[in-house]
Amino acid sequence: MKYRISILLAFLGFFAQAQEQLTLKDAVNYALQNKAEAVKARLEVENSEYQIDEVRANALPQISANGGLTYNAIIPQMALVMGDQVQVIQMGTPWQSNATLSLNQQLFNQAVFTGLKAAKTTREFYKINAQLTEEQVIEKVANSYYExxxxxxxxxxxDKTIDNTTRVRDVIQSLFDNGLAKKIDLDRTNVTLNNLKSNRQQLVNALQLQENALKYLIGMDMxxxxxxxxxxxEVTKHALVDxxxxxxxxxxxxxxxxxxELLALNKKATMAQGYPSLSMNANFGYNGFGDTxxxxxxxxxGVYWSGTSAIGLNLSxxxxxxxxxxxxxxxAQVDIEKLEVDKRDTRLALDMSLKNAITQLNNSLISLNTQNENVNLAKExxxxxxxNYKVGLATLTDLLDAETSYADAQNNHTNALLDYKVAEVQLIKAKGELKSLTQE
Known part of the structure; x- marks a missing residue:
């Protein structure tokens, strides 16, 4: 608990500084500490300990104490025939009281013992499930982060395109002012610039939505x-799998x-309902009665007390x-067989995802290299x-087309990078190493 508190305080101090940068490692670790799914998974693990305590209690001695006090306002009577005479006998006294201490202990109950094993296995299940939940959170955060x-x-x-287009527009504006350029060229450049600014605003809006989605995924204040x-x-060298x-x-x-394992134990517990059970019970108490x-x-x-005690075995x-x-x-056996079908299907799906991840990463790397070359060519x-435009050897259309091609090449390169990083995450997932993203 101290370790978790120290991590949380460190993150609060980290994000309190506006100039600090949010790395993927920071985002993932923050999510694992704050996101609802991860927190609830840890609570399930904690709750499993209490479930074990509850089941264990059934195998431990059960001790209880009882007491009572009764005032008989009307004491019942019984008629006894003795020879030719009838005698009426009072049954009891006006006041009665009792105090009893009882104990019950299971000596043999297969259902209880199997239940204890199932509870311990449930704890292990919740620990593994918490790990799976963390991996799912990591995958979602990583994909959102790269988006x-x-x-x-x-x-x-x-922004760079707008700067370049603005610079070109200013050159054309100067040429137009000096009678060396046409107004239509200046207007076309202004239209292009306005469209770029409009597209920029759309990107700003999209970025805000994506940042909010990322904050939600990691459990951060909006x-x-x-x-x-x-x-x-950056493209990192990632070892492929064979x-x-x-x-x-x-x-x-x-x-x-x-x-x-849990379904097998459930079957055993169900079968145990048909087994004999043996338990011991014991009690010790006092009974008091009198007229006051x-x-x-x-x-x-006028009050008398007497002790009582009994020890017995119950066989069912x-x-x-x-x-x-x-x-x-x-x-229960059908449930086991259904799960075996799910296991075969899951293994097939995981094997497919592994091969697809390798293929996708290789293809993404090829595409990334191609787009990198395209960016360099478009810039040239x-x-x-x-x-050429400055010396009159190229038209404005050529210049604007070149600007657009260069911007498209840069965006295609960015998309290729995203595809590569997403494919990298899928490969890490396929290898079962998503937790490594918390340590990069």
Whole structure:
């Protein structure tokens, strides 16, 4: 708990500084500490400990104390015939009191013992499920994080395009003022510039929505400003996997395996309902009776107390229940077989996702290299056309087309980077290593 508090305080101090940057590692760790799904998963693990305590209590001695006080306003009588005479005998005294201490202990109850094993297995299930929940949170945060960065990159690209177009417009404005350019060229440039500014505003709006979505995914206050680091979209060397990669390490498989254990224990517990059970009970108490209020009274006051004690064994042997237990056992077996079908299907899906992730990452890397070359070529074309336009060897249309091609190449490069990073996340997920994103 101290460790969690220290992490939370560190994050609060981190985000309190407006100039600090939000890395993917920071976003993921913040989400794991604050997002509702991750918090509830940890609470489920904590709650499983209490479930174990509850089941364990059934195997421990059950001790209870009882007491009572009765005033018989009208004492019942009984008639006894003795020879030729009838005698009426009073049954009891006006006041009666009792105090009893009882104990019950299960000596053999297969259902209770199986339930204890199931409770411990449930704790392990919730721990694995919490890990799966964390991985799902990490995947969502990583994808959302890269979406925000993509839009920020597109915003930077359009800002550069606006600057370049504004510079060209100013040149044309100067030429027009000196009678060396046509008004239609100046108007076309202004239209292009206005369209770019409109597109920029749309990107600003999209960025705000994506940042809000990211804040929601990590459980951050919507009023908190975030800033992305410059190197988020750098291409990192990521080791590919070969055909021998074992998907059995995936958390999804571990969850299903633990569910199999729980269903097997459920079947055993159901079968145990048909087994004999043996328990011991014991009690010790006092009974008091007399003509006056019995508490704290003595025989001299007409009140008498006597002790009682008993120890016994209870044996219960089910003989016939109409076949209900057999039906329940068969239902439990069907549940086990259904889960085995789910496990086979999950393994097939995970194997497919692994192969698809490798293919997608390779394709994304090829596309990324191609787009990188396109950016360089588009920049060279733009520089050449701009120089030619200044000396009258290129038209304004050529210049605007070159500007558009260069901006498109930059945006395509940004999209290719996003595709690569998303494919990288999917590959990390397929290898069962999403937790590594919390340590980068």
């Amino acid at each position: 925000v960065y993509k839009t920020e990159s597109q915003l930077k690209t359009i 009023n908190q400003d975030i800033k992305m680091p410059e190197n988020t979209f 055909e021998s990669t074992n998907i059995e390490n995936r958390t999804e498989i571990k969850v299903l395996d633990k569910q199999s 209020f019995p508490w704290f009274a003595k025989p001299a006051d 042997i089910p003989i016939f229940n109409g076949g209900s237990i057999r039906a329940k056992v068969r239902q 074309v733009l520089d050449n056309v701009e120089n």
